[in-house]
Amino acid sequence: MFNRREFGVAAHHARGGDFLTDRHDTVRAALPGYEVGGEIGHGAFGVVLSGRDRLNREVAIKVVHGVDSHGDGARAEALTLARVEHPHIVRVYDYIRRGDVALIVMELLGGGTLRGRALRGLVTAEVCAVGLATAAALGYAHSQGVLHRDIKPANVLFTDDGRLKVADFGIAREYAGAALQTMTAIGTPRYMAPEQFLAAPLTPATDLYALGVILYELLAGRPPFRAVSTDGQSHEGLRRSHLDEAPQPLLGAPAPLGAVVLRALGKHPDNRYRTARDFSAALARAAADSLGPDWLDRAGLVLDLDDEIRALATGGAAGPVITATTGGPPPVAPAGDSPAAGRLDRTVRVPRPTRTPLPPPQAPPVQWQRPSAPAPRPHGPPPAGQPRSPAGQPPSPAGGPVAGQAALQRVVGEEPRLLVRTGGDTEYHRLGYRTAVVAAGLLGALGLLVALVIALAA
Structure with a gap:
């Protein structure tokens, strides 16, 4: 699940190489026949270790501590992953x-x-x-009745050959085709939809909002909102931005792509794409219009797309793209989110993209708001081997880098998950049960006291 290259080497050297701890002994005892390596990641849940299973496969072992009989979130996550097996979702082997x-x-x-x-x-x-x-991964998860609720760059990983995998279904929840009602506001504030901050009903549009924030950041090199610098990264500052502030115009990106991303950032779920398939169709057509029919050959990723989305991405006709969806909850999606979703096109491994800039298209004005100043230009030197853009010009939206390294480092950072309890879920029900018991005890004691006073008065 986690990337050995980014996390494993540093952890390995920082701890003096291979080491034996109680944690490793516990894991080895629970997984006989496995080779258990070093720590490659950690979080509030516990740690992730590298390893090799009995079938000689390299594996990631997520170790979750503090599991009790009242609620085993790790088991729920494992069962969810087994249920949503898809080429763009991380595979689970065992629990x-x-x-x-x-x-x-x-x-x-x-x-x-x-x-x-x-x-x-x-x-x-x-x-x-x-x-x-x-979107393909989310569409399949949604078709199986699962909302992810924590889409962010740290939860989007890649295989060695360049296949994207969505990971970390630790707070994913089932929904019955309508909206998921939860009394707990949970997620990563930078990527949370407005309804998540309000603990309001959630739909597939909630996950698509988070994806819209990610794509905005990658295209613009900045967050979509002009949060005050002093509290822009605080929970309250981000909450105000997501609830009340319109996204900044997406300058420097092709207008069709900007329109798709900005629609995904609608404040109300009804103003966004209702399904991942609607979003995919719009994005595929916008990419073909903006980048040309051969843009997939320059993407450098392994993509498992169904025939209709691939046809749209290459400039072909594959039925109408839904552009107006308002009112009512999203329908229950059939398996694969469409009749063609189970029909995966052949996997194509394409070469890494060249970075030769192409002429930018003419972009009509975006209708969200009028910018008060030109969009900030990313600071810092470009990555090695990458040519600089001319002074005062945005990066080429078609073939060149879309943002400077320093700008992306400011916006695509490590983001902690936040939990604000306002009601249900397992832990909350346990808290409510305990509170009810205490309240009943206090009321009983008060009743006895009143009865005693009356008796003495009599």
Whole structure:
């Protein structure tokens, strides 16, 4: 699941090479026949270790501590991953419970995270390919009744050969085709949809909002909102931005792509794309119009797209693209989110893209708001081997890098997950149960006290 190259080497050397700890002993005892390596990642849940299973596959072992009988989120995550098996979703191999420790064994992804790739520089074709692959993964998960709820660059990883994989379904939840009602506001604030901050009903449009934020950042090299610098990264500052502030115009990117991304950032779910397939169709057509019919050959990623989306991406006709969807909850999607979704086109491995700039198209004005000043130009030197853009000119939207390294480092950073309890979910129900017991005890004691006073008065 996690990238050995980005995390493993540093952790290995920082801890003095291979080491034996109680954690490793527990994992080895729970996984006989496995080779257990060093730590390659960590978070609030626990740690991720590298390893090799009994079938000689390189694996990532997610070690979750503090599991009890009241709620095993690790088991739920493993079952969800097994249920949403898709070429663009990380594969799960096994789940083991040992005392209060749970282990999820997954494929080890050695191609890095989207965050790492963004810092090294992306071209517009790569960004569009990332959008299509992520939307394909989300569309399949939604068709199986699963909302991810935490789409962000750190949860988008790659295999060694360049296939995108969506990971970390730790807070994913099932929904029954309508909206998911949750009383818990949880997610990563930079990528949370307005309804997540409000603990309002969630739909597939919630995940698509997060994807829209990611694509905006990758195309513009800045966040979509002009948050005040002093609190722009605070929970309250981000909450105000997502709830009340219109996104800045997406200058420097082709207008058709900007329109797709800005629509995904609608404040109300009804103003966004209702399904991942609608989003994919619009993005594929916009990419073909903006970058030419051969842009997939320049994307440098392995894409598993169904025939209709691939046809749209290459400038062909594959039925109408839905452009107006308002009112009512999204329908229950059939398997694969469309009649053709189960029909995966042949996998194509294409070469890494060249960075030869193409002439930018004429972009009509974006109708969200009038910019008060020209869009800020990314600071810092371009990645090695990448030519500088002329002074005062935005990067080429068609073939050149879409943002400078320093700009992306500011916006595509490590983002912690936030949990604000306002109601249900397992932990909340446990808290509510305990509160009810305490309240009942206090009321009982108060009743006895009143009865005693009355008796004494009599």
